[in-house]
Amino acid sequence: MSRVLSGALMAGIGLGAVWLGGLPFHIFVALLSAVMVWELARMTGAGERALWPALGAGAAMLVAGEIPGGFALPLLIAPGLFRAEGMRGNRTQYAIFTVAIMIAGYGLMFLRDEFGFIWMAWLALLVVATDxxxxxAGRIIGGPKIWPKVSPKKTWSGTVAGWVLAGAVSIPFVTEKAGVGWELLGIAVALSMASQLGDVAESALKRRSGIKDSSALIPGHGGLLDRFDSMLGASIFLLLIEQIVDFPPPPIL
Structure with missing residues (x-):
C-alpha cells in the first residue's frame, strides 16, 4: 500500500509541476536534481557532508534555468568538479553522474519551456511505457538476460517489449496538426533505448557501491535516482536528437 500511495503522490506532484511549467517547474527540477546529487554523494561515502554538493547542484540548476543558455552551461558542469570531504570510490564516476543529472534536468526544463506540456508528457509516458x-514481459516471457552481471533481472524479452510499447504509446502523437510524421516511432524507440541505458548505468553504480537502493526516501520505491534513472537517460538523448532531426515541433499547448 505504501508503494502505491507514494507512487501516486509522486506522479501527482510531477504532473502538476509539468502542467504549471515556468518557474514552478524549474524549482521542481532543481529540487529533484539536488536530491539525486545528495543520494549520489552519500553512495560514495560523503555521509552528512553530502548536503553541501546537493545544495550547490540545486542552486546551480535553478539559476541555469533563468539565464541564457550560454551562461548556463558552466553551471551544469561545475557541480561535477566538487566533492564533499570523505567521499570514496571512483571520482570519475561521481563527476560523470553528477554532470549527467545536471544536463538531464536542464534538458527537461528546456523541453517544457520550448516545446510545451504535450511533448513533456509524451516523454514521461514513453519512459513509463518502457519500464x-x-x-x-520480463516476468511473463523471461528468457536470456541482457546484462546479468550488472542488472540480473533484465531480460531481452523485457528490453524489446519496452521498445515496442514506447512506440505504441507514441502513435497517437503522430498528427498532421502537430507536424509530426511516422518518424516519431523511430525517435520513440531510440529514446526508449536511452532510458534503458540510464537504468543500467545506475544499476552498475549501485552494484559498485554495494547497495540495493540509492536511498530510502520514497517508501516502497527506494530513492529518486532509482525512480528517475530512466528519465535521465532519455532526457540527455533528447537533447542530442534536437540537434540531429527537426523534433520536437512547436508547442501544441
Whole structure:
C-alpha cells in the first residue's frame, strides 16, 4: 500500500509541476536534481557532508534555468568538479553522474519551456511505457538476460517489449496538426533505448557501491535516482536528437 500511495503522490506532484511549467517547474527540477546529487554523494561515502554538493547542484540548476543558455552551461558542469570531504570510490564516476543529472534536468526544463506540456508528457509516458513493458514481459516471457552481471533481472524479452510499447504509446502523437510524421516511432524507440541505458548505468553504480537502493526516501520505491534513472537517460538523448532531426515541433499547448 505504501508503494502505491507514494507512487501516486509522486506522479501527482510531477504532473502538476509539468502542467504549471515556468518557474514552478524549474524549482521542481532543481529540487529533484539536488536530491539525486545528495543520494549520489552519500553512495560514495560523503555521509552528512553530502548536503553541501546537493545544495550547490540545486542552486546551480535553478539559476541555469533563468539565464541564457550560454551562461548556463558552466553551471551544469561545475557541480561535477566538487566533492564533499570523505567521499570514496571512483571520482570519475561521481563527476560523470553528477554532470549527467545536471544536463538531464536542464534538458527537461528546456523541453517544457520550448516545446510545451504535450511533448513533456509524451516523454514521461514513453519512459513509463518502457519500464512497464520491460517489467511485465520480463516476468511473463523471461528468457536470456541482457546484462546479468550488472542488472540480473533484465531480460531481452523485457528490453524489446519496452521498445515496442514506447512506440505504441507514441502513435497517437503522430498528427498532421502537430507536424509530426511516422518518424516519431523511430525517435520513440531510440529514446526508449536511452532510458534503458540510464537504468543500467545506475544499476552498475549501485552494484559498485554495494547497495540495493540509492536511498530510502520514497517508501516502497527506494530513492529518486532509482525512480528517475530512466528519465535521465532519455532526457540527455533528447537533447542530442534536437540537434540531429527537426523534433520536437512547436508547442501544441
Amino acid at each position: 512497464v513493458g520491460g517489467y511485465f
